[in-house]
Amino acid sequence: MTANHFSGLDGLAIRSALDQLPAVFRAVLTLYYLEDLSYRQIATQLGIPIGTVMSRLSRGKQLLREALRDQGRPD
Numbered sequence: 001m002t003a004n005h006f007s008g009l010d011g012l013a014i015r016s017a018l019d020q021l022p023a024v025f026r027a028v029l030t031l032y033y034l035e036d037l038s039y040r041q042i043a044t045q046l047g048i049p050i051g052t053v054m055s056r057l058s059r060g061k062q063l064l065r066e067a068l069r070d071q072g073r074p075d
Contacts, residue, residue, distance in 0.1 A: 017067035025060030032057055
């Protein structure tokens with residue numbers, strides 16, 4: 001899932017789906033996709049290991065896809 005992956009969706013749908021996610025996943029997704037930070041930068045900013053960033057990003061993307069599907073939007 002890349003930032004371009006969201007280009008066919010409206011911002012409101014994405015924001016609504018993001019708002020459904022737990023804060024730990026929402027933070028990592030926002031920093032990675034919207035702020036364009038690297039794993040290392042996110043880890044530093046949040047004070048967590050890079051492996052945790054990678055794990056939360058992976059799980060967050062899965063949860064975001066599910067939330068978008070629940071809204072009747074393809075992932």
